[in-house]
Structure formats: C-alpha cells, structure tokens
Amino acid sequence: MTSETLIWLIPLPPLLAFFLIVLFTNRNKALSHWLALIAAGLSWLAGMIVFFKAVNTEGLSEHPFAQSIPWLPTGNTSLKIGIQIDPLSTVVLFFVAWTVLMIFIYSVGYHNFGQPAGKHDRKGLPPEGAEIKDKEGKIVHVPSIEPMYSRFFALISLFAFAMFLLVITDNLLTLYVGWEIMGLCSYLLIGFWYAKESARKAMIKAFLTTRVGDVFMLLGLAALYSLTGTLNYQEILGNPAVLEQLAGALSPVLGLSWAALIGILIFIGTVGKSAQFPLHIWLPDAMEGPTPVSAMIHAATMVSAGVYLVIRFFPLLSAGWEPGGVVTTPMLVMGIIGAFTALFAATIAVAQNDVKRVLAYSTISQLGYMIAALGVGAYAAAAFHLVTHAFFKALLFLGSGSIIHGMEHGVLHTGEHIDPQNMLNMGGLRKKMPVTFWTFLIGGLALSGFPLVTAGFWSKDEILSGAFTGGNMGVFIALALAALLTAFYTARQITLTFLGQPRTKAAEHAHESKWTMTLPLVVLSVFAVGAGWSGIPADFPGLGGLIPNWFEEFVGSMLHFEPAEAVHSLVPLFTSLAVALGGLALGWVVYRRLSERVDPLEKPLGGIYTVLKNKYYMDEFYQATVIRPANWVANVFTYKFLDQTIIDGVLHAIARFGVWLGNGLRNIIDLPLVNGAGDTAAATTRGVGMFLRSKQSGRIQQYMVIAISLLVLAGLVIYFTVGIS
C-alpha cells in the first residue's frame, strides 16, 4: 500500500466505529468500547507508519505526500479534496494519534467499565455509585458504570475522526469540515451529562463562543477563495507569487493588505477555537464534560486544531515579513493577544481551587504561548510547544481525572459531602495513588518547564529565546512572568493535591485507579519527558549538539526563508531556569504546610484574590454586555415591539380600518344611497379586514403567501424600474 492510500485511510476507522456504535452496538457496552478502541488503534497504527515513512523521506516539505480528487464540480472549476502530509502535519499526526489512543484506553476505566450499574443512575447524569455486598455480606458503595457508555465512545470516535481529517487534509475546505464536526462533538461531549443545568449552559456557551470565531474564519476562507481560486495549502502557502500578490494588494478594510486581512480573519477563528482572549470564556466551562473529553478538547484535538491552523497559515500571516524585520499586522496582533492571554490566564489559574479548572486556565495560558511565539516569528518553537504541550497536558488532564476518581471513591466510601474536585479537600494523595502522583508530577514539571529533563522546558525555552532574539521585550517579559506563575500554580496544585496530610476523610480513603487509567498516564509521561529531546537547540551550553535538533530542522523546513541565525544569548536561558525553579519553590513553600481548607494567599492578597478567583469578572462582563442586551433585544424589541406592536398593530389597524371603512361606507353612502350594492362593498372590505386579521394564524401557507407577495412586489419593482437587460 502506498503512503498516500494509507493516509486516506487514517481517519476512517473512527468514523466507521461511530456509525457502527450508533447503529448497531449501542446496547452492548463492551462491544462498543472494543470497536472504538480498535478503530483508534488502527488509526494509530496507520498514523505511525505514515509518520516513520515521512520522517525518513528527504525533502518532505518540498514534496509532501499528497493526492487529491475533484469532489464537487462548481461551474468551470471543481472543489477538490485531498490529503497532504508534510513535516508540520507529520508531527501533529504523531501526537494526535498517541494522545487519542491513550484517551480512548483511559475512558474505559474512567467510565467504570466492569462495575455494576447504579440503582439511581439516570441517563444524562454522572453515575452516582452502586451498592453491592462484599464477601462478608456488608453493603459497600462502589462507583457505577456510566449509563450512556456506548454513546460516549461513539461521540469521542467521531471527535477523533474530525481531528484526523483536519490533520491529513490538504485544503481549507476539508479542514473547515473537520473543524466544524469538532465543534459539534465538543458541544455534545461537554454537555454529555445533559441533565445537569451547568453542563447544558457550558455546552451552549462553548458552541456559541467558538461560533463567533468560526464565522470570521469562514469570511477569511471565502475571501481567500475568491482571490486565489483555490483553497489548497500548496497552491496558496507554497507559492511565493500568490503570497506576494496577496501581501501587495490593498483590501477595503482599514488599509490592511489582503494577506493581513485574511490572516486576521483566520486568526479570529483560532481565537475562538483555541480559547484566546477575549473568546477564552468557554474553555474553563468545558470542564463540565467527563475528564477524557477535557483531555481530548484541551490537548489532543480542539485547541490544538486552532494553533495548528495558524501555524499552517504562518506563511500567509507573515507574508512580507523578513526575519529580524518589522512584523506584519497579523503577527503583531498575535504577539499581543498571545502574550496577554498567557499572562492573563496564568494569573487566574493561581486562584482556582478546582483541580480541572486550574488546568483549563493553564491550557489557555500555554496556547497563548504558542500564539505569541508565532507573533514573534518563532515558527518551529510554536509547533514544538504544540507537540510537547499536547503530551503533558493530556497527561495532566488524565491525571486529574484519576485524582477525581480516587477522591470520588473516597467520597462514596465515607459518605462525606464534599466536592471531589476541590484541591483544598485533598492532600496527601501521594501515598494513596503513587502512579498517578509520579506521572502527574512529571506532567506538572513539564508544564512548569523544569530544566533539562522535561519536554516543556525545551519548548518553552525556545519560545522565550525566540521572543528575546525577536527583539520584542514586551512579549518576552509577559511570557517570562507567565512562566513564573505557571510554575507557581503547578507547584501549588501538586502540593495541595499530593503532599502534606489528607485534609478530609475522603482523601484518606482515596485509592489508586485501575490499570486502564494508569497505563495511559505512564505512556504519556514518557512522552512528556522524551518529546523534548527531539528539539534541543544546537547552541545550548553543554547539551547542545549531543542530539541533533531534529525538530527544528524538520518542521522549520516548511518555511521558504531561512530562519534568522539566532543571536545566542544566555538571558532567556537563565530567565527560564529562574522562573521555573523559582515558581516551583515558591508554590511549594507557600502551600507546604496547609492544614486549613483555606488558601493562604486569600488574606494577604485580599481584593486581588477575589478578582482572580472570579476570573476578572469576564463572564459577568459578557453577561452584562452581550447576553443580557441580546435577550433584551430579542424579548423587548423583536418580540414585544416589532412583533406585537408594529406587525400586529399594522395588521390590526388595517383590519380596523377595513371595518371602519365598511361601517363608514355603510353609514354614509350605502344606507342613504344604494343599499344593496353598498352592503356588498362593506361586506367585502370587512372580509378584507377579517382576512388580514387572520394573517396572524400561524398557518404556514399564509406565511408563504406573504413571502410570495413580497417576492412578486420585488419582481414588479425591478421590472418597472431597472429591467434586466
């Protein structure tokens, strides 16, 4: 089988699994998860074969694996769909295949496969636990299996399909298709426990917020298609003539060039999907879904897709930019938004107590890093951080799921009414859950950029040095501060969760999760460490050059210009060392001896803490400025004013006028004059009045008559004024 054929086949198994589960195996839980697992495994296998073939191919960026077929004839041209694997999609495919497979395996354990069904479990709610009799005949509470187990695997398979599709495609059209399927799946999975009010709200919020970005992105795609006549990557991004032309042509908006305008529009799509400020609000709420979904959204798929898109479009975004020169408008926007988001989200994460929410804000912050890296032109560094982040964030999310699981077990066992996700209720889990602890520690250290051993250090260091050599001090300082905060809240999280003494009874009775959950943790933690070694900069003191900087060579070959020779400086290196170690130490010191269930920073920080805890009141801000006005307009203006007052009023007025006219005719003309003829006229006008009044009937035909009438009216106007020839 040729590589091309194999690439076509990568996304298909999960899609097939989705249909099979939905149509046939919905009732059989074991069969459903086996289908999904086998599908993910097949995709993983195909992905790995393609990965190794791609890595061993010389000049992959000039001659990527590509193939396309015409799909939809439109007039003289036809929209094509196709596949393309170049260095960038190769590395993305690598981490997507691994994380997806691990998340699938993890889901089996997370949804308590093999446990009895709970008596009170309902569809649409998290399982509450079941009562069984143990050997001595005592009734014990154990976790119960998810009631909608098959549905979960069906949806998550579809999700995986969309992500694979997005990665292997060679054009924006299919990318957009995958993008939107993921939007749908995230909606369905965030609201997986749809009987919970908060989950319903979160799903709508996620869908609508990302939609705002998607609409702008669609505008960008439409503009791109109408200007270039193609949506293929190679024909747009691999073609300097097209890029030059786009960068030179002036668009009608704000004096931007077309390249800049399209770049910004596409970037807004990423802002929505990758949860950048100001559209970041959906991501923390997405925690309402089951934890594997959070890992899926935050590491393997959704948010990575957004960053992948801008990395993919970097040649367009940077059209007209020379390394070391003045950055283009989209890059400037990306630098500012990315750096701001990185810092902004990191500060919020410091004051969150929910173990998943901390990770959610940390995701936003890390995505800000990648965006900011692109903003300063550190192309390979952004891609590198995307890969390493995917691994350690998937690890952290799955780890947090394992923690929650252990805590829930404790809660079930003790019957204590506490929030199993609140870190203040934990403590001392290190001894209870050793595997989770060590893997979580590795993930946490990678996230905070613990020097030399973890992947996060290398990618973050590269971004920082990119920002430093790019000469953008504002971005550099913001990112360095964010890195300090990242290390701080990671240390806080690990200390609160695993170290010290248990602060609740439930935490005392927590215990390690099953192997289906811990195995993915172990695998991912290998990558959280090892993925970094593929990208050690050649000029790094001591270690540089021991292992070739494969990643930068491989992915960097995507760009047509040579990246500027990095002016080597030790400042970013020492900065990243200092912030990582300093933050970690600080976090450990502050939270080391916590015994009360109160954050020790709450008092000294006072008002600032409250602001952070409430996420800078962003939700309230949107509530006040967008949602409430929209509701108001819908209710007061459209419904009460437009519908009830104007439209009804006009109709009633016409009706009344008709009646009045009828009466008038009757009284003034008919009765005194010709009675019979007058009566008929009055009856007719009254009929008209009654007829118009009956327009508000809700009958579809009458609405159609109105629509056709307007069409006819418009036709008449055109016919008598403009004509067509």
Place this chain on the structure above:
Amino acid sequence: MSGLQIVFLIVAVVTLFSGVMVVASRKMMHSALWLILTLLGVAILFATLQAGFFAIVQVLVYIGAISILIIFTLMLTRRVMDDEHPQVIKGWWLPAVMAVILFGLIAGFLATWEDFQVMLNELPADAENLAAFGSALVNPAGYVIPFEVASVLLLAALVGAIYIAVERKEKVG
C-alpha cells in the same frame, strides 16, 4: 404553423387545463386522476423536445410510481379526506392573484431576452447521447458525488418513510 406546433399547442392546452383541474377539483381522487393527465402531457412535451429518455422516465417514475403512490394514499386515508367542503383555504383569491402576477412577471422578464423567440430545430438522432450521460453520472470528474448523494437520499427517504409509516405495536395495543 407546422404539424408539430399544432401538436404542441393541443398538448400544452390539455396539460395546463388538467393542471388547473388538479388544484381546482373538489374531489381528491379527481385531482389525482387529473394529475396523471398532466404528467402525461408533460411527458409528451419532453418527447417533442426530443428528450425521449426523460419522456419514458417521466411515464415510469411519475405516472407509474408517484401517482400510484398518491392514489394509494388517498384510498388509505379516505375517511379524513373530507370531500364535501371546499378544498381551498378561505382567502384563496390572494394566492391566485399572486400566481397570475408572478406568471406575468416571468413572461415579462423572459420576453426581454433576445433568444426568446428562437426556433428549436430538429436535433440529430444521437443528440440525447445517453451513453455520455450515463458515464458522466459515474465519472469522478463528472457527477459521481451528486449521484451517490442522491442514492443516499433515496435510501434515507426509504428508511425514513418506513420508520414514519410503520404501525407501532404499542400504539395499537
């Protein structure tokens, strides 16, 4: 006026008249029978256009399948088919006016087109070229995707129709 034109005029008048009867007759069954006549007229119009294949398909699909389906439905739902009262809504004259004006508009717009009065000459016998049509339907460079989508649509309609119309046991019991 040639013979073909006379044939056309007769067929067109019959078709349109029966079309009017379809929407105007009070009894549903009469409507359906008039519909068959209309469809037959349309088939003859296709034939005068030298689209023999579609004329046959028209007879097979529309008259052979669709009208029969409609008549079956009429017979199955006889009891709720209230044939006594008027079959049109109360304010029927407004749609009538709209339809007439719309017809005038279409004719008016068409009349401004320079080729409007062009004569349709007799085509060579192989003009319909069914082989090319057939291979275009299964050619990836042609219309294979619309064709496949249409097949899926038909399948979905089939499944959907069965699902909707199937008699559920619990409803009966």
Place this chain on the structure above:
Amino acid sequence: MIPLSWYLIAAAALFCIGLFGVLSRKNAVSILMSVELMLNAVNINLLAFWHYHTQLQGAGQITPQVFVAMVFIVAAAEVAVGLALIISAYRRRETPVVDEMTLLKG
C-alpha cells in the same frame, strides 16, 4: 420547429398553477400534488434549455440532463416521505375511531 418561448411560457404557467395549489389547498396530499406540478414545470424548462444548448453547441450537454435526473430523484424521495407523514398523521387522527369500535364491541 417550435419556438423556445412556447415551452418557457407553458412551463411558467404550469409552475404558477402549482404555486397556487401549494398556497391555497387545504389537504396535504393536494399540496404534494401541486409541488409535483411545480417540479414538472422546472423539468420542462431544463429540457427546453437542454435542447436549445444542444442546438447551439452540439451534442454532449450533460449538465441539464443530470439536473433533470436529480429532480426526479428528489421528487421520488419527497413523495415517499411526504406520503408516509400523511399516513402517520392520519393514523393519529383515526385513533378515536378505533376506540369507538372497541366500545361497540364491548
């Protein structure tokens, strides 16, 4: 040797008759029949233009034929689903009658 205009006018007339039926008939089956009239009018148009273009540009005008075939397919699908809906709705309304019958029997 028939002018193109005749076909177009006839098709327009048939379309408007169908439109009137859709807008004014009460019965769902009648509406469906009227929709069929409209679809047929469109097909006449498509084939008339197919003839016209074949005459101008020679044989091999595939697109209009494909469209006509699509209209056929869509019409068939629509009728199948529409009639199934009607039967299903009919059955709902029939329920009281069924009740009556059991009452008489008992």
